[in-house]
Amino acid sequence: xxxxxxxxxxxxxxxxxxxxxxxxxxxxxxxxxxxxxxxxxxxxxxxxxxxxxxxxxxxxxxxxxxxxxxxxxxxxxxxxxxxxxxxxxxxxxxxxxxxxxxxxxxxxxxxxxxxxxxxxxxxxxxxxxxxxxxxxxxxxxxxxxxxxxxxxxxxxxxxxxxxxxxxxxxxxxxxxxxxxxxxxxxxxxxxxxxxxxxxxxxxxxxxxxxxxxxxxxxxxxxxxxxxxxxxxxxxxxxxxxxxxxxxxxxxxxxxxxxxxxxxxxxxxxxxxxxxxxxxxxxxxxxxxxxxxxxxxxxxxxxxxxxxxxxxxxxxxxxxxxxxxxxxxxxxxxxxxxxxxxxxxxxxxxxxxxxxxxxxxxxxxxxxxxxxxxxxxxxxxxxxxxxxxxxxxxxxxxxxxxxxxxxxxxxxxxxxxxxxxxxxxxxxxxxxxxxxxxxxxxxxxxxxxxxxxxxxxxxxxxxxxxxxxx
Amino acid sequence: xxxxxxxxxxxxxxxxxxxxxxxxxxxxxxxxxxxxxxxxxxxxxxxxxxxxxxxxxxxxxxxxxxxxxxxxxxxxxxxxxxxxxxxxxxxxxxxxxxxxxxxxxxxxxxxxxxxxxxxxxxxxxxxxxxxxxxxxxxxxxxxxxxxxxxxxxxxxxxxxxxxxxxxxxxxxxxxxxxxxxxxxxxxxxxxxxxxxx
Numbered sequence: 004x005x006x007x008x009x010x011x012x013x014x015x016x017x018x019x020x021x022x023x024x025x026x027x028x029x030x031x032x033x034x035x036x037x038x039x040x041x042x043x044x045x046x047x048x049x050x051x052x053x054x055x056x057x058x059x060x061x062x063x064x065x066x067x068x069x070x071x072x073x074x075x076x077x078x079x080x081x082x083x084x085x086x087x088x089x090x091x092x093x094x095x096x097x098x099x100x101x102x103x104x105x106x107x108x109x110x111x112x113x114x115x116x117x118x119x120x121x122x123x124x125x126x127x128x129x130x131x132x133x134x135x136x137x138x139x140x141x142x143x144x145x146x147x148x149x150x151x152x153x154x155x156x157x158x159x160x161x162x163x164x165x166x167x168x169x170x171x172x173x174x175x176x177x178x179x180x181x182x183x184x185x186x187x188x189x190x191x192x193x194x195x196x197x198x199x200x201x202x203x204x205x206x207x208x209x210x211x212x213x214x215x216x217x218x219x220x221x222x223x224x225x226x227x228x229x230x231x232x233x234x235x236x237x238x239x240x241x242x243x244x245x246x247x248x249x250x251x252x253x254x255x256x257x258x259x260x261x262x263x264x265x266x267x268x269x270x271x272x273x274x275x276x277x278x279x280x281x282x283x284x285x286x287x288x289x290x291x292x293x294x295x296x297x298x299x300x301x302x303x304x305x306x307x308x309x310x311x312x313x314x315x316x317x318x319x320x321x322x323x324x325x326x327x328x329x330x331x332x333x334x335x336x337x338x339x340x341x342x343x344x345x346x347x348x349x350x351x352x353x354x355x356x357x358x359x360x361x362x363x364x365x366x367x368x369x370x371x372x373x374x375x376x377x378x379x380x381x382x383x384x385x386x387x388x389x390x391x392x393x394x395x396x397x398x399x400x401x402x403x404x405x406x407x408x409x410x411x412x413x414x415x416x417x418x419x420x421x422x423x424x425x426x427x428x429x430x431x432x433x434x435x436x437x438x439x440x441x442x443x444x445x446x447x448x449x450x451x452x453x454x455x456x457x458x459x460x461x462x463x464x465x466x467x468x469x470x471x472x
Numbered sequence: 473x474x475x476x477x478x479x480x481x482x483x484x485x486x487x488x489x490x491x492x493x494x495x496x497x498x499x500x501x502x503x504x505x506x507x508x509x510x511x512x513x514x515x516x517x518x519x520x521x522x523x524x525x526x527x528x529x530x531x532x533x534x535x536x537x538x539x540x541x542x543x544x545x546x547x548x549x550x551x552x553x554x555x556x557x558x559x560x561x562x563x564x565x566x567x568x569x570x571x572x573x574x575x576x577x578x579x580x581x582x583x584x585x586x587x588x589x590x591x592x593x594x595x596x597x598x599x600x601x602x603x604x605x606x607x608x609x610x611x612x613x614x615x616x617x618x619x620x621x622x623x624x625x626x627x628x629x630x631x632x633x634x635x636x637x638x639x640x641x642x643x644x645x646x647x648x649x650x651x652x653x654x655x656x657x658x659x660x661x662x663x664x665x666x667x668x669x
Contacts, residue, residue: 020657020660020661020664021657021660023639025637025638025639026637026638026639026640027637027639029654029657029660029661031661031664031665031668040504040505040556041555041556041557043506043507043508044507044508044509044557047507047508047509048651052651052655054655068504069504069505081505083505083506084505086505086507087505087507090507132555132557133554133555134553134554134555134579136555148555148579149555149579149582150555150556150557150560150579150582150583150586151557151558151583152557152583152586152587152649152650152651153582153586153650155651156650156651156654159651159654159655160651160654160655160658160661161661161665162654162661164650164653164654165582166637168578198492198549198552199492199548199549199552199575199577202549202575202576202577202578203578229553232549232552232577232578234578234579298492298494298552319491321489321490322490322491322492322547325490415496415501415554416501416502417501417502417504417505424524434494434496434553434554436494436496436497436553437496437497437519438496438497438500438519439496439501442500442519442524443519443524
């Protein structure tokens with residue numbers, strides 16, 4: 004019997020082309036996703052070296068980061084954004100890379116379209132020049148974000164050089180309470196292990212609370228792995244995974260499907276496998292969470308106050324105070340009742356159909372507060388189409404909301420969807436860094452449920468107070 | 473297209489005693505629209521260096537003429553967040569060749585190394601000592617010897633050894649880059665593909 008191994012080991016090890024003594028592994032990549040922002044310099048590099056794209060068939064492109072979320076049928080107004088999107092089109096045409104660009108029925112945020120097209124599959128290695136590539140780990144893939152030099156490596160050779168990360172287990176057992184979502188689990192975990200707690204590690208999420216999540220929920224959780232510093236996070240594939248993938252555009256079909264599922268069933272951590280670090284959490288301890296500071300680790304349960312500065316370790320006080328000053332909050336403050344100016348629902352974290360369903364169901368028959376500007380941005384064209392088909396858009400419209408068109412939008416505010424300086428934004432995205440949603444913008448990260456509660460009441464609100472029953 | 477060889481550096485340093493400096497602070501997203509790698513240094517720490525009306529904020533360390541040099545010293549968990557390599561490009565383009573911190577985010581560390589920018593991790597006590605020395609005397613000179621993996625505070629003679637992956641060290645010292653290496657083992661990669669298929 005060979006040494007017991009983890010899910011991560013199983014996937015990583017079967018992709019190692021070569022071990023370099025005292026150095027990184029040469030890792031083979033099954034799926035490379037590219038977008039307009041982090042690829043142009045990589046393509047320039049290829050040209051300078053006179054290299055071709057090694058495997059255009061394993062590469063997929065979309066335009067998402069800087070595209071407008073209104074009037075997508077028109078030419079992009081901002082010239083720099085337009086140039087970048089056009090450059091992607093030119094590069095993809097030149098190298099025969101499939102591109103699902105603006106106005107294509109499969110366009111969308113790269114981490115939303117990969118799974119929904121079945122490009123993301125268990126056991127794969129997946130990279131993209133975007134840190135939220137960790138999302139795809141929800142399928143039991145080793146998926147992580149890379150820099151542009153590494154994008155160039157993968158384009159040129161389908162390989163990357165990486166030291167093998169350490170392994171971390173995060174186990175969440177029990178049943179989630181009413182109003183608690185995958186987003187709350189993610190924020191809860193990061194608030195406990197900090198934004199650097201996962202650095203150097205790959206996380207496996209396990210336990211009954213994780214098993215009970217839908218694929219959308221698992222994607223939200225794995226998406227936020229990078230916010231704890233971890234390169235990626237994974238969930239072992241199971242029936243939930245297989246039924247999500249079956250019959251998707253690029254999923255295996257026919258006899259290939261059966262064979263693939265058989266292989267995927269073996270992708271799990273052996274009973275006695277060792278992790279470098281383990282955390283165990285009780286699902287019942289998790290409440291709807293909200294961030295109060297300027298990194299995703301600075302969150303509290305909605306019923307708890309912002310920590311007191313005195314409770315912090317030596318040396319952390321200055322950064323904590325800087326953060327609270329930026330947000331205009333005081334230590335010990337209660338979040339409930341605080342001002343809300345904008346509500347953003349979308350992003351690779353919470354821009355999927357299930358998120359729009361949760362939001363719509365919540366606001367159904369209610370009215371958006373007048374003081375709130377809301378941007379509801381679907382993660383992809385397919386999500387948009389489904390939201391229309393399911394009648395969600397009608398519900399949203401009746402409640403005073405409008406749905407925009409797919410893209411990364413106000414998550415990183417590269418396009419025109421910027422929160423004005425000093426304004427408070429309740430956001431379902433992944434980062435509350437200073438200026439992330441626009442220079443001077445103040446972001447509070449929440450689940451789609453809490454976003455809905457805040458949009459309706461016009462102030463920070465515990466969604467459980469508005470959920471009937 | 474190799475990277476620049478990393479030479480021994482002796483320089484004063486710019487202190488940035490802030491923790492969790494994320495890549496959105498290093499280079500905000502609105503400056504990522506270029507299709508070429510140039511000019512990012514201008515916008516390094518843009519929203520900390522300039523106010524809303526584009527005036528320099530005098531007390532930000534990079535704007536303080538007392539602080540200069542090729543070494544940036546920053547609080548723990550430097551470079552967290554986005555994978556944007558533009559962050560490493562901006563720091564390099566501004567003129568830094570070394571970043572010292574007590575902790576680096578993974579993707580930033582890789583991006584830095586792939587661009588000839590050396591991230592040096594020291595203990596939190598050592599980091600605090602360096603901050604204190606710069607605070608006492610902004611001209612405090614630090615020698616960075618990659619070959620021997622040693623930082624030396626010139627004035628006191630205090631030395632701090634640091635770790636680096638042996639492969640990456642060779643790359644930096646010789647100006648090798650990973651792409652050249654991967655291209656050179658192309659036949660091994662193709663054999664792996666065949667074997668796997």
